[in-house]
Amino acid sequence: MAPAAALALSLLLAFLAIGPCAAADSIDLWPMPQSVSHGTQKLYVKKDITMSMVGSTYSDEKSILKDAFQRMLDLITLNHVIDGIDPGSSVLTCVNVVVRTPEDELSFGADESYNLTVPTTGDPLYAQIQAQTVFGALQALQTFGQLCYFDFTSRLIELNSAPWIITDRPRFPYRGLLIDTARHYLPVKTIKGVIDAMAYSKLNVLHWHIVDEQSFPIEIPSYPKLWNGSYSYSERYTMSDAIDIVRYAEKRGVNVLAEIDVPGHARSWGIGYPALWPSESCREPLDVSKNFTFEVIDGILSDFSKIFKFKFVHLGGDEVNTSCWTRTPHIEGWLNNNHMNVSDAYRDFVLRSQKIAISHGYDVINWEETFNSFGDKLDPKTVVHNWLGEDVAPKVVAAGHRCIVSNQDKWYLDHLDASWEGFYMNEPLKGINDTKQQQLVIGGEVCMWGEEIDASDIQQTIWPRAAAAAGCGLRLRSSQMTQDLSRQDWRASGVC
Ligand SMILES: *[C@@H]1O[C@H](CO)[C@@H](O)[C@H](O)[C@H]1NC(C)=O
Ligand SMILES: *[C@@H]1O[C@H](CO)[C@@H](O)[C@H](O)[C@H]1NC(C)=O
Ligand SMILES: *[C@@H]1O[C@H](CO)[C@@H](O)[C@H](O)[C@H]1NC(C)=O
Ligand SMILES: *[C@@H]1O[C@H](CO)[C@@H](O)[C@H](O)[C@H]1NC(C)=O
Ligand SMILES: *[C@@H]1O[C@H](CO)[C@@H](O)[C@H](O)[C@H]1NC(C)=O
Ligand SMILES: *[C@@H]1O[C@H](CO)[C@@H](O)[C@H](O)[C@H]1NC(C)=O
Numbered sequence: 001m002a003p004a005a006a007l008a009l010s011l012l013l014a015f016l017a018i019g020p021c022a023a024a025d026s027i028d029l030w031p032m033p034q035s036v037s038h039g040t041q042k043l044y045v046k047k048d049i050t051m052s053m054v055g056s057t058y059s060d061e062k063s064i065l066k067d068a069f070q071r072m073l074d075l076i077t078l079n080h081v082i083d084g085i086d087p088g089s090s091v092l093t094c095v096n097v098v099v100r101t102p103e104d105e106l107s108f109g110a111d112e113s114y115n116l117t118v119p120t121t122g123d124p125l126y127a128q129i130q131a132q133t134v135f136g137a138l139q140a141l142q143t144f145g146q147l148c149y150f151d152f153t154s155r156l157i158e159l160n161s162a163p164w165i166i167t168d169r170p171r172f173p174y175r176g177l178l179i180d181t182a183r184h185y186l187p188v189k190t191i192k193g194v195i196d197a198m199a200y201s202k203l204n205v206l207h208w209h210i211v212d213e214q215s216f217p218i219e220i221p222s223y224p225k226l227w228n229g230s231y232s233y234s235e236r237y238t239m240s241d242a243i244d245i246v247r248y249a250e251k252r253g254v255n256v257l258a259e260i261d262v263p264g265h266a267r268s269w270g271i272g273y274p275a276l277w278p279s280e281s282c283r284e285p286l287d288v289s290k291n292f293t294f295e296v297i298d299g300i301l302s303d304f305s306k307i308f309k310f311k312f313v314h315l316g317g318d319e320v321n322t323s324c325w326t327r328t329p330h331i332e333g334w335l336n337n338n339h340m341n342v343s344d345a346y347r348d349f350v351l352r353s354q355k356i357a358i359s360h361g362y363d364v365i366n367w368e369e370t371f372n373s374f375g376d377k378l379d380p381k382t383v384v385h386n387w388l389g390e391d392v393a394p395k396v397v398a399a400g401h402r403c404i405v406s407n408q409d410k411w412y413l414d415h416l417d418a419s420w421e422g423f424y425m426n427e428p429l430k431g432i433n434d435t436k437q438q439q440l441v442i443g444g445e446v447c448m449w450g451e452e453i454d455a456s457d458i459q460q461t462i463w464p465r466a467a468a469a470a471g472c473g474l475r476l477r478s479s480q481m482t483q484d485l486s487r488q489d490w491r492a493s494g495v496c
Pocket of ligand 3: 291
């Protein structure tokens with residue numbers, strides 16, 4: 001396990017108080033599955049416990065499941081030497097995984113539901129996982145791993161409170177975490193560590209805000225000078241690096257959402273191609289008057305479509321300050337010739353970029369300013385990404401658009417004083433009563449903007465607060481849970 005991921009895990013475990021001190025009747029699972037019942041018997045996990053797939057129609061050709069099982073074992077042993085004496089009975093020898101479909105391509109809306117049972121009788125004694133897809137089975141293995149711990153007295157892996165019957169499915173298909181590699185470069189290894197930790201919390205979308213005004217770290221073969229805008233020669237990602245990150249994430253059930261944020265937040269593009277700046281002295285937003293600007297966007301999205309296979313691409317569109325457009329004579333002339341003011345030009349820029357993305361097979365996500373400024377003009381399949389306040393989501397879904405909730409007051413991880421209780425309590429469906437409209441909220445996302453962090457502290461800043469969001473806001477908000485939360489003692493209830 002990568003050190004950063006191990007660190008994140010230990011933080012998470014400390015947060016969850018999983019371990020030998022846990023009371024036998026407490027349920028130390030995070031995020032809490034939809035339905036859990038359990039008994040009181042202690043089991044032991046055989047040191048060389050195996051996995052079987054009897055009854056599966058899935059062949060695991062890509063070794064998604066087998067590798068996940070090995071990672072789960074590494075996680076529960078945490079490098080301890082398992083040298084206790086085999087107790088002879090009550091020993092789990094196997095986990096049988098039944099996956100009902102052969103599909104192994106991760107896609108938006110993949111069925112992530114699973115059932116997990118750990119019985120106390122049977123010869124051999126084995127746990128059973130049932131899932132529609134291998135990605136549901138991955139979630140089940142995370143849950144199983146959380147039932148197990150190394151006991152320092154027996155020196156064995158133990159599993160308390162059996163028998164267990166667990167049924168689970170996520171509340172939302174989109175459970176995201178944003179990382180930002182433009183404000184500080186993040187090494188590939190660091191990004192992989194974040195993906196590992198996302199899987200522990202059953203988050204399933206890594207929103208990669210790759211470039212911004214400060215730097216352009218990724219290789220774009222169609223426009224090879226774009227990454228001249230990186231901080232330095234070495235603070236870059238090759239296309240092969242990006243492919244590697246996407247594959248790594250998919251094997252863990254995590255989709256990668258790539259973002260280019262246009263037309264604002266793009267000053268770094270002009271280091272390699274100064275024609276993208278309105279002028280040498282006024283460098284953003286991107287020059288709306290030149291076709292070259294849209295040719296570059298087309299080149300980037302064409303290259304993206306070969307590696308970022310997620311259904312969505314994010315085109316930003318936030319915080320556009322158009323004063324450079326009116327202060328630059330050739331753009332002002334262009335606006336006049338086209339009978340446009342800067343608001344029209346901003347709208348046209350976003351809509352033209354949307355069309356380019358759609359031509360490459362993507363559905364588009366844009367930050368909420370686009371909706372707030374010209375919502376009725378957006379492509380109907382646009383997903384509006386909230387960040388400003390908490391009242392936009394009801395308007396977005398009432399207008400028939402899909403929505404992702406990331407209200408900054410609660411779900412911005414770079415707000416270092418935002419409390420974990422706030423992350424936990426944030427409700428994506430707040431103010432939306434109509435069930436059809438509720439379904440347009442595809443999920444939520446916590447955002448780790450990169451100004452305040454770098455590779456040295458990103459994990460410690462993301463966790464455990466992102467796990468708190470994964471716990472209730474994104475994972476579970478059944479009426480039972482709402483009751484738990486409304487009780488005075490919810491913090492001490494052991495559930496949260
Ligand atoms: C889990 O078990 C329930 C009840 O037996 C069943 O209805 C459901 O289809 C199962 N889910 C999965 C993912 O196997
Ligand atoms: C971009 O970088 C390459 C080397 O990586 C260099 O040869 C070229 O001059 C740079 N171009 C600009 C416009 O900075
Ligand atoms: C720019 O693109 C537009 C739309 O595709 C086209 O009508 C126009 O002729 C192009 N202008 C130049 C100078 O190529
Ligand atoms: C917009 O940009 C101009 C020129 O770069 C700057 O002077 C102005 O302060 C900016 N406005 C806002 C609201 O940031
Ligand atoms: C821009 O022009 C449109 C009409 O094309 C108008 O509705 C809008 O109010 C104008 N915006 C500004 C900021 O002048
Ligand atoms: C939604 O329901 C709540 C509670 O029943 C109510 O207070 C609120 O006004 C409703 N909101 C809308 C937009 O209908």
